Amino acid sequence: MSIDNVSDIWDQLFGAQPDPPGVLVLVTAAIALVAVAFRPVWRIARNAITIAHEGGHAVIALLTGRKLRGIRLEFDTSGLTLSAGRPTGPGMILTLLAGYVAPSLIGVLGAWLLGGNRITLLLWLAVALLLLMLINIRNAFGAVSVIVTGAIVFGVSWFADPPVQAAFAYVGVWFLLIGGVRPVGELQNQRSRGRMPESDADQLARITHVPALFWVFVFFVTNLAALAAGVFLLAGQFLNGSTPWT
Template sequence: MDVVEELWARVTTPLPQLPMTVLVGALLAAAVVVLSPALWRPARTVVTIAHEGAHGLVALAAGRRLAGIRLHSDTSGLTVSAGRPTGLGMVLTCAAGYTGPALFGLGAAALLAAGHAVGLLWALLGLLALLLVQIRNWYGLWAVLATGAVVLAVTGWLPPAGQAAFAAAGTWFLLLAAPKTVLELQRARRRRAAPDSDADQLAGLTRLPAVLWVGLFLLVDVGALLLGGWWLLV
């Protein structure tokens, strides 16, 4: 019980606000990863985890039955759920993918701004554990386990200030990466390389043009970036 109480105290005790130099340094580090082609390719798997996890969470919230999630080495992914093939639940499930990473980042920014960096990392571990049981391929299993191992190592070995700095870098990464994936989506659609994209599926479900959905994804992601950045820096 003492160990549980000590862990709970660590998770729930607010930390002092991070210095501006640390927040800006975390922002610059995340920006380098997002803008560097060599670093973006492997880091994009983290965005795919958030993307497919968002599909899964919204599918469950909409009353659908989650049938499994796959993550692929080319940074694509697939979430399969069972239920009505049309309707609001299906629309929300499809729309969650490209907005999910940004909204996760926005929630993380809110926790960081409130001083709950350690709680944020443990919440991330919990979400990864929930995702793990839905993974249906070996690469996806490895990707989620590797991500979880990194977060677990940070929570176990770094002091609270180091954990907060890591959480800030991860938060900035999600906020910056989300709009980039939407721009990549539109470039792929322009080349007709993504005929079954989330935007095109939504077009079939709602009869609204796919490009309108791409614009909505981008609007949500940029809005989350601006709001999250405001919470962190102002």
């Protein structure tokens, strides 16, 4: 690869893309909202939320000095991240906290990158994180899920035209922001029926001696705040967006 080619890739990765049409921000938000609200679509698309959820557990486990044992992603969109270390203490608490808030916080990061028109950088970061996650997947369905997701993101980032890349990136970020809220409601619904005795919230309750409902509330408020932050960041793109695509 020549120096010129490396320079071109660097410019493509870290350079800002043109402003998207303002209407794209609204249309992609509507698409993401439908994907979250419409149950048949949600059942499939929720796998992306699970990937982000388990990835959040894994990253915080490593950052707090725990040893990552592996990640499983299941067909029913549930998941499990195993790590070794002290069963109590700040590291375990932060690891348990990370799952339900990870999709929304990743969505805020994505909204910030989109606010700077760093669409290519956003897509390539997603591919890199998926590759790192794949190394730690310990079941066949999980590996297929991550590979397919990564292949789609890479394909769009490498082969698609800028308008398609922008639409894909905006739908993805909106989906993380909006979709990060729904699992918290599902969590409490399942807990109220006694179907999730080992949920993240219940494990936090046992470790901290603070009621599980408090931790559900923390998840919910954090994700709503992330959604509000994402709306604020992306609203600027709507107001400043171009009319025709140039």
